[in-house]
Amino acid sequence: MLRLRWFLPLLTFFMVLCSLPGLAAPQPKNSPVNYRRVVINGVRAYVVTVDLNCRRISLVPRSSNGRYKSFRRFIRESQPVAAINGTFFDPATATIICNLVSGGKLLSEGRVGHSLRIDSQNRAQLVSTAGTPGRSLMKLSDWAFGLSSGPTLLRGGNYTLTPWREGFRDPGLFGLAPRSAIGITKYNKLVLVSVSKPVRLQRLAWMMKSLGAQDALNLDGGSSTALYYKGAFVARPRRLLTNIVAVYLRPAEATAPVVSQPPPAAPVYDNAAALPVALLPSTAEAPLDPDYAAPLPGEPAPEPTPIPY
Secondary structure, eight states: OHHHHHHHHHHHHHHHHHHSTTOSSOOOTTOSEEEEEEEETTEEEEEEEEETTSTTEEEEEEEOSSSOBOHHHHHHHHOOSEEEEOOOEETTTTEEOSOEEETTEEEEOOSSSEEEEEETTOOEEEEOOTTOOGGGSTTGGGEEEEEEEOOEEEETTEEOOOGGGGTBOOGGGGSSEEEEEEEEETTSEEEEEEEEEEEOHHHHHHHHHHTTEEEEEEOSOGGGOOEEETTEEEEOOSBOBSEEEEEEEOOTTOOSOOOOOOOOSSOSSSSGGGSOOSBOOOSOOOOBOTTOOOOOTTOOOOOOEEOOO
């Protein structure tokens, strides 16, 4: 009877403990897509690591083609295993102002920022593309995935913050803000990073290097900061989005890559000279995301929460 009296409370305690977010059964160590929370010099980062050495992995940019869409809807429609908010857009028109490439085809075109490129062999590299229209990119047909953004945070393991040279001239980009970033390690792994605490670009670059990135790009953070992993919203954006980066893990028996999103029926711009050359200050703002639930003042960043479809 005495043993039973102690056994039941202990059983209840362990059941509650396992139900808490982030304390469930550990992830398989051999999974090519993993999530973790880390604290770097007092700032918590939410990190999804994607092993591109696994040929079952595909990265696909998802675009709403000039329309606003909630992060929840992006996830529901594209069904990725993980996703992060993408690159910059004009809040007045919802037009993406940077290059997005999927399967060798342009989904959007711009001349702002350098590019993360993944080829058909899943090899990732940072390519200098600032000032170059997407239609002029070398061997575009070899790009399985491409995204231009910035400013560049790291290149070859070195800090390289030169936003004006890459076309980033909005002073609001350089202050304190929640951040998103994408990086490449020397082992051909991607790190998708979300930081809910407002930080400057210099600190974000330092955090990306601490996470093992050799090359890294800042993404469209601030109120667009969003991160998803296996049924949970790790970071929720305050505003509607126009594009995300989706990560897919094909079944072991599948050989064909994930079908990429078809390009728009017509280009957004008639000629390369019409493409924006810089990200400039704007008074326009994207519409608020009705799915966003603002935390109370002083409340910490939300933990992953299940998605009620």
